Amino acid sequence: MVLNSKAPEGPLAEKWDKHKFNVKLVNPANKRKYDVIVVGTGLAGAAAAASLAELGYNVKAFTYHDSPRRAHSIAAQGGINAAKNYQNDGDSVFRLFYDTIKGGDYRAREANVYRLAQVSVNIIDQCVAQGVPFAREYGGLLANRSFGGAQVSRTFYARGQTGQQLLLGAYSALSRQIAYGKVKMYTRSEMLDVVVVDGQARGIITRNLVTGEVQTHAAHAVVLATGGYGNVFYLSTNAMYCNATAAWRAHKKGAYFANPCFTQIHPTCIPVSGDYQSKLTLMSESLRNDGRVWVPKTVALAERVRKGELKPQDIQEDDRDYFLERKYPAFGNLVPRDVASRNAKQMCDEGRGVGSSGLAVYLDFADVIKRTSAEAVSQKYGNLFEMYEKITDENPYQMPMRIYPAVHYTMGGLWVDYNLQTTVPGLYATGECNFSDHGANRLGASALMQGLADGYFVIPYTIGDYLAATPPKPVTTDHPAFAEAKAGVQARVEQLLSIKGNRTPDEFHKKLGHLMWEYCGMARNAEGLKYAKAEIAKLRKEFWQDVKVVGSGEEMNQALEKAGRVADFIELGELMVDDALDRNESCGGHFREEYATEDGEAMRRDDEYAYVAAWEYMGENQPERLNKEELVFENVKLTQRSYK
Amino acid sequence: MAGSNPNAKPMNLTLKVWRQPNRQTEGSIVDYQVKDISPDMSFLEMLDVLNEDLLHKGQDPVAFDHDCREGICGSCDLFINGRSHGPEKGTTTCQLHMRKFSDGDTITIEPWRANAFPVNKDLSVDRSAFDRIIQAGGYVSVNTGGAPDGNEIPIPKEISDRAFEAATCIGCGACVAACKNASAMLFVSAKVSQLALLPQGQVEAKTRVENMVAQMDIEGFGACSNIGSCAAECPVGISLENIAILNREFLTAKATSNNLA
Ligand SMILES: Cc1cc2nc3c(=O)[nH]c(=O)nc-3n(C[C@H](O)[C@H](O)[C@H](O)COP(=O)(O)OP(=O)(O)OC[C@H]3O[C@@H](n4cnc5c(N)ncnc54)[C@H](O)[C@@H]3O)c2cc1C
Ligand code: SF4
Ligand code: FES
Numbered sequence: 001m002v003l004n005s006k007a008p009e010g011p012l013a014e015k016w017d018k019h020k021f022n023v024k025l026v027n028p029a030n031k032r033k034y035d036v037i038v039v040g041t042g043l044a045g046a047a048a049a050a051s052l053a054e055l056g057y058n059v060k061a062f063t064y065h066d067s068p069r070r071a072h073s074i075a076a077q078g079g080i081n082a083a084k085n086y087q088n089d090g091d092s093v094f095r096l097f098y099d100t101i102k103g104g105d106y107r108a109r110e111a112n113v114y115r116l117a118q119v120s121v122n123i124i125d126q127c128v129a130q131g132v133p134f135a136r137e138y139g140g141l142l143a144n145r146s147f148g149g150a151q152v153s154r155t156f157y158a159r160g161q162t163g164q165q166l167l168l169g170a171y172s173a174l175s176r177q178i179a180y181g182k183v184k185m186y187t188r189s190e191m192l193d194v195v196v197v198d199g200q201a202r203g204i205i206t207r208n209l210v211t212g213e214v215q216t217h218a219a220h221a222v223v224l225a226t227g228g229y230g231n232v233f234y235l236s237t238n239a240m241y242c243n244a245t246a247a248w249r250a251h252k253k254g255a256y257f258a259n260p261c262f263t264q265i266h267p268t269c270i271p272v273s274g275d276y277q278s279k280l281t282l283m284s285e286s287l288r289n290d291g292r293v294w295v296p297k298t299v300a301l302a303e304r305v306r307k308g309e310l311k312p313q314d315i316q317e318d319d320r321d322y323f324l325e326r327k328y329p330a331f332g333n334l335v336p337r338d339v340a341s342r343n344a345k346q347m348c349d350e351g352r353g354v355g356s357s358g359l360a361v362y363l364d365f366a367d368v369i370k371r372t373s374a375e376a377v378s379q380k381y382g383n384l385f386e387m388y389e390k391i392t393d394e395n396p397y398q399m400p401m402r403i404y405p406a407v408h409y410t411m412g413g414l415w416v417d418y419n420l421q422t423t424v425p426g427l428y429a430t431g432e433c434n435f436s437d438h439g440a441n442r443l444g445a446s447a448l449m450q451g452l453a454d455g456y457f458v459i460p461y462t463i464g465d466y467l468a469a470t471p472p473k474p475v476t477t478d479h480p481a482f483a484e485a486k487a488g489v490q491a492r493v494e495q496l497l498s499i500k501g502n503r504t505p506d507e508f509h510k511k512l513g514h515l516m517w518e519y520c521g522m523a524r525n526a527e528g529l530k531y532a533k534a535e536i537a538k539l540r541k542e543f544w545q546d547v548k549v550v551g552s553g554e555e556m557n558q559a560l561e562k563a564g565r566v567a568d569f570i571e572l573g574e575l576m577v578d579d580a581l582d583r584n585e586s587c588g589g590h591f592r593e594e595y596a597t598e599d600g601e602a603m604r605r606d607d608e609y610a611y612v613a614a615w616e617y618m619g620e621n622q623p624e625r626l627n628k629e630e631l632v633f634e635n636v637k638l639t640q641r642s643y644k
Numbered sequence: 645m646a647g648s649n650p651n652a653k654p655m656n657l658t659l660k661v662w663r664q665p666n667r668q669t670e671g672s673i674v675d676y677q678v679k680d681i682s683p684d685m686s687f688l689e690m691l692d693v694l695n696e697d698l699l700h701k702g703q704d705p706v707a708f709d710h711d712c713r714e715g716i717c718g719s720c721d722l723f724i725n726g727r728s729h730g731p732e733k734g735t736t737t738c739q740l741h742m743r744k745f746s747d748g749d750t751i752t753i754e755p756w757r758a759n760a761f762p763v764n765k766d767l768s769v770d771r772s773a774f775d776r777i778i779q780a781g782g783y784v785s786v787n788t789g790g791a792p793d794g795n796e797i798p799i800p801k802e803i804s805d806r807a808f809e810a811a812t813c814i815g816c817g818a819c820v821a822a823c824k825n826a827s828a829m830l831f832v833s834a835k836v837s838q839l840a841l842l843p844q845g846q847v848e849a850k851t852r853v854e855n856m857v858a859q860m861d862i863e864g865f866g867a868c869s870n871i872g873s874c875a876a877e878c879p880v881g882i883s884l885e886n887i888a889i890l891n892r893e894f895l896t897a898k899a900t901s902n903n904l905a
Pocket of ligand 3: 712714716721738
């Protein structure tokens with residue numbers, strides 16, 4: 001299949017306006033005759049569900065959480081970007097576009113990214129009107145900070161809880177539509193399949209997580225807003241329930257999966273402390289504005305630290321290696337996430353890591369405390385320091401933090417065109433669940449922006465174009481495709497329960513995570529990837545022979561839920577490895593050791609790899625087929641990133 | 645293995661856990677032993693250990709709600725040794741660490757107890773009553789699209805900061821569980837005062853407070869008798885001042901109601 005991005009012709013700055021004019025409109029009196037299913041009520045889903053209901057469509061929204069307010073978006077800390085230029089520091093829509101394309105290492109689609117930058121300004125207005133309490137200056141106007149090494153201050157924030165406040169805003173808009181009866185909300189309902197009728201998405205199958213009841217739901221169109229798949233690595237900064245099931249089931253029903261190997265590893269997370277570790281906690285990127293990253297200069301010194309014979313404070317200035325400042329004098333501690341992460345790993349691989357495991361580097365605030373005061377530091381980072389102390393029992397005002405990179409975000413996702421439609425007509429993907437805007441690396445504070453852009457300002461227009469061409473006849477679940485999909489879901493539940501093996505879903509998940517982290521994590525090479533592929537295939541087989549789940553499908557059964565998600569993670573893991581093997585270059589979060597410059601920096605290969613890899617499911621045990629969307633850059637010049 | 649505290653000794657504990665198969669069936673406390681618990685584990689990681697052990701033995705793991713494990717999503721909700729979210733002040737269950745306990749301890753773990761929060765299974769309760777209270781008015785009625793420029797609504801920083809403080813409620817329900825009347829006043833007041841403080845929320849202030857309070861009563865939450873256990877147990881420090889604001893808003897609304905319904 002030839003992938004058509006459907007990006008409109010014409011000058012970049014005019015594409016979206018032109019497109020909005022050209023899309024077909026649904027007659028206002030007809031809107032109530034259309035049903036739309038929205039799966040997921042995080043930022044992308046709650047914003048979409050509320051906005052579509054406001055327009056008059058009948059929306060059915062689904063979440064596996066007990067309330068829409070608990071979606072993983074709630075945990076975002078740092079902020080949300082918007083090209084408001086309130087600070088008069090030279091920001092503009094074009095600059096935000098440019099930074100995002102460049103930050104993504106030139107692997108995103110120009111037209112989408114430009115639109116994102118354009119609507120970013122509307123997001124802030126919308127959220128303020130909802131009562132989102134963004135940080136403000138004493139004069140009463142909105143405050144900004146610079147984030148993730150950006151050279152302008154364009155990040156809006158609500159202390160360290162921006163995601164929480166934005167999600168509660170979207171949740172309030174959604175709640176209002178639920179009260180009006182325009183949205184029917186299904187909580188604790190997990191989507192387990194998409195129903196495709198005559199080539200069009202026409203509904204979903206869900207399982208009620210309290211009663212176990214498997215249900216069918218029909219609609220004229222289906223929007224997936226089901227988040228990212230970082231938990232394929234077992235340990236990540238994502239919430240525990242984040243999973244790939246919705247996207248993966250859609251993939252198996254015909255939606256292509258794009259750039260699955262593009263994952264973001266965040267440099268500043270609290271390191272693993274033991275085998276029991278269930279998740280990793282992010283320490284916001286903003287800490288690198290003031291903290292200095294270092295390790296002991298020699299392996300011998302590091303060894304003594306690891307054994308507890310030396311404290312970090314005992315190590316003299318001369319015996320410390322501030323490796324980011326040394327290697328990247330221009331950007332220092334503020335190099336992008338992928339560069340900071342890889343360097344931390346390299347230090348630990350050299351044997352200079354700290355902490356009892358040796359898998360940590362220091363993030364030190366002694367200098368800034370001396371330069372200003374502990375008070376001042378607490379004003380800025382108090383809640384993060386507190387969280388760090390709660391988890392590690394160490395006081396970061398007195399001791400440097402120990403940090404290590406962790407999986408944080410997935411740039412890959414379902415392939416979508418300019419309308420956010422997948423390769424299945426009538427099936428849309430928004431937010432982290434699609435691949436669209438961040439290329440091979442996402443900039444800080446841009447995921448919240450994308451989720452809300454998709455939900456509030458893009459999908460309400462583009463879905464109308466599809467619906468206007470669909471007859472407003474009622475849809476039902478009578479078609480045999482519904483019964484068939486439902487039977488498939490039930491059979492799978494039964495199968496998982498009938499294996500009665502010896503290993504728990506978590507044990508399989510940990511094993512998978514370990515393989516992914518070792519061979520498809522911060523640094524990858526062909527040999528390791530091939531090994532991982534074989535091992536994951538083996539793991540998949542073992543899973544279906546040896547997984548252990550007790551109880552029944554007709555009750556709340558968290559181990560059963562987990563087993564289904566792990567089964568999908570294993571299959572997705574295999575595809576990620578395939579994708580990483582196909583991409584013989586290094587770009588953004590994808591670092592192939594074979595493709596590095598002499599001093600070890602990433603080497604992009606634009607001649608051969610300036611494409612989106614969109615994988616097509618070909619059936620059980622068949623290799624997936626690679627489809628390419630060539631990326632065309634008309635408005636930016638491709639350059640090698642340099643932070644020296 | 646342990647990260648911060650290599651010398652900390654693993655602990656053995658007795659757990660008394662509420663088990664209840666579903667809403668319709670009676671529940672009871674069941675005793676379990678867990679061994680070799682590292683003080684660096686979080687409370688929920690300790691329960692993970694118990695659940696893996698149960699699963700290996702072919703027994704039903706304990707159901708409990710959790711997700712972010714960072715103290716922000718409001719999912720976790722355990723009543724530990726008679727206290728909402730356990731012994732540590734200003735901490736959600738997921739952020740509570742085992743170093744707060746000692747080797748040989750017996751720990752009782754129950755779900756939130758309130759008529760408005762029926763048990764789904766074991767430690768998981770249904771808190772959808774909170775959602776319905778928000779649906780009754782916890783929003784500003786603006787549709788997507790028509791908003792004025794964000795800086796056209798200047799708001800004094802002190803006001804904005806106070807609204808933010810109220811807005812940080814994570815909707816966990818610890819306040820209800822801590823209250824002997826199972827009142828939801830602290831939760832409701834947090835949303836009412838966030839929006840009452842901000843100019844955006846003024847237009848609908850009166851109907852909002854009336855409708856949210858009415859819904860709270862319909863859901864079967866108890867009355868507030870101003871004892872303050874709610875605020876004492878709130879993991880994010882939502883203050884009693886919000887209840888005072890709610891009461892003031894409510895009285896004004898009653899006196900000059902423009903709620904035509
Ligand atoms: C710790 C942390 C901090 C972050 N900080 C920032 C930041 O400062 N700035 C920034 O821009 N980005 C940040 N991010 C990234 C950002 O938070 C996410 O990318 C974004 O919130 C994703 O939003 P979403 O709506 O796409 O998905 P989510 O918020 O993950 O929502 C997914 C929804 O889908 C539902 N769902 C999923 N699968 C199913 C299914 N099968 N059936 C039913 N429902 C389903 C879930 O219940 C949920 O409602 C951060 C991420 C992390 C992990
Ligand atoms: S007020 Fe506090 S205790 Fe009550 S729901 Fe909100 S955060 Fe939880
Ligand atoms: S699990 Fe999210 S607050 Fe505890």
